[in-house]
Amino acid sequence: MNMLKKAGSILLSVLLWAVILLAALYTVVTLSTRDETSVSSIAGYTPLVVKTDSMAPTFRADDLILIRRTDTSKLEVGDIITFHTIINNEYALNTHRIADIADMGGGVRSYTTKGDNNAIADQHVISDGDIVGKYVGRVPGLGKVISFLSSSVGFLVVIVLPMLIFFIYQVYNLIMVSLHLRKAIQTEEAGEAKAASQEAQDAEKARAEAMAALEEAKRLKAEAEAVLQKANKTDNTEQGENHE
Numbered sequence: 447m448n449m450l451k452k453a454g455s456i457l458l459s460v461l462l463w464a465v466i467l468l469a470a471l472y473t474v475v476t477l478s479t480r481d482e483t484s485v486s487s488i489a490g491y492t493p494l495v496v497k498t499d500s501m502a503p504t505f506r507a508d509d510l511i512l513i514r515r516t517d518t519s520k521l522e523v524g525d526i527i528t529f530h531t532i533i534n535n536e537y538a539l540n541t542h543r544i545a546d547i548a549d550m551g552g553g554v555r556s557y558t559t560k561g562d563n564n565a566i567a568d569q570h571v572i573s574d575g576d577i578v579g580k581y582v583g584r585v586p587g588l589g590k591v592i593s594f595l596s597s598s599v600g601f602l603v604v605i606v607l608p609m610l611i612f613f614i615y616q617v618y619n620l621i622m623v624s625l626h627l628r629k630a631i632q633t634e635e636a637g638e639a640k641a642a643s644q645e646a647q648d649a650e651k652a653r654a655e656a657m658a659a660l661e662e663a664k665r666l667k668a669e670a671e672a673v674l675q676k677a678n679k680t681d682n683t684e685q686g687e688n689h690e
Contacts, residue, residue: 461608490515492579494528494539495589495596500561501526501541510588511541513579518555523547526581529559529572541581542568 492513499507504526513528521527521544528541542559545567550556555574560567594600 461612490579491582492528493592494541495592496541496584500563501543502563504543504562505584506586508587508589508593510585510592511581512583513541514582516577516580518574518577519553521547521557521577521580527557527559528578528581529557529576530578531568531570531572531576539578540568 494511494513496505496507496509496511505511516527523544523546526541526543528539531538531540533540540559542561542564544557545560546558548556548558548571550573557572557577558567559572595604
């Protein structure tokens with residue numbers, strides 16, 4: 447039973463850490479697309495969820511890709527970059543391959559980008575300031591998980607609910623520990639009371655035995671005195687007869 451309880455405690459600890467990691471991942475991904483003009487990152491890396499198949503087969507919708515900050519002066523044609531652009535009249539992040547680089551003079555360059563799965567290049571030409579980072583890798587299908595975590599239902603089911611269950615378990619565990627402690631104290635007090643009662647009984651028994659022994663000693667003393675008196679009386683009688 448103790449082994450099962452210990453295994454259950456370890457399992458719950460593992461689940462708690464898993465929940466914490468998921469919560470951290472959720473936070474990073476949520477913050478990574480917090481607005482149209484800035485992108486959060488950890489140690490220079492940013493995870494992003496792919497929304498379309500414009501770059502298939504390099505990566506597809508629902509993949510999780512990693513973007514790393516880069517020196518734009520070192521970018522070359524063929525590199526895949528993430529950049530700020532306008533899609534459907536809205537600011538958005540897009541990740542496509544560099545199709546052409548034009549030197550605008552004064553160290554300024556412009557970039558024409560194109561999706562691997564698109565027939566034509568992107569409409570908007572971008573500059574160095576629009577570039578967020580360079581594509582470095584992907585995790586196929588993980589974007590579905592992140593998208594689910596980013597939803598209110600996913601956050602509730604995967605993050606809030608397990609944390610609530612763990613909290614309830616901790617409260618339950620605390621109550622059980624308190625009950626076991628109280629039971630142990632009561633058992634100890636009952637044992638001490640029983641021991642004290644037994645000691646009192648033993649003392650009373652010893653006193654009774656001592657009293658009985660005293661009474662027996664008194665009786666033996668009385669018998670001895672009676673025998674002695676009888677013996678003295680006999681001696682006196684014999685002496686009187688001899689005198690006559």
